Amino acid sequence: MGRANPFRALVAGLAADEFMLLREAVDERRCRDEVGVGTLAEAAAPYRPDPKCPGFGARGAWRDGSTAAGVPRWRCRSCGRRFTSLTGTVLEHCRKPLATWVFFIRLMRHNVPVECAAELCGVTHKTALEWRHRVLATVSGYQDRIVPRDTVWVDETCINNTDPSKG
DSSP states (O other): OOOOOTTHHHHHTOOHHHHHHHHHHHHHHHHHHHHSOOSHHHHHTTTOSSOOOTTTOOSOOEEEEEOTTOOEEEEOTTTOOEEETTTTSTTTTOOSOHHHHHHHHHHHHTTOOHHHHHHHHTOOHHHHHHHHHHHHHHHTTTGGGOOOOSOEEETTEEEOOOOGGGO
16 A cells, blocks of 8 residues: 555645646646746747847847746847847747646657647647747758768668768
């Protein structure tokens, strides 16, 4: 017999909105444990500390608050355009938490049909298709840039001297 869960009574006593907040916190923690970041803001921070304006291309934008999801918002000094750290990325205009995206990508890795992924992630079929296209556009061409070196094993077949510079 397993040990008693000390949180069962606490969770049962939560109101619906409190339960949703707890669930979001648990999802964020799980996402942080799995991929290293828990929120969209955390995911964007290291890659765009001084972002370039997507419209004008100038650097030196100033902080202009944050989105509802906590993603830093910037304003270009040259043209006045507002943009976020996620502008131009696969997560641009994302309204769902990062944990939902991680779950969606995991479903894609297992070839789950778009209809099922949409239902499991709580989005429409149209949104799931858009997400799928965004993810595939982001990773397309990635494999073409991989250059094998030394000895490479492909499907249990040994290919020696795969360095193209050695002829």
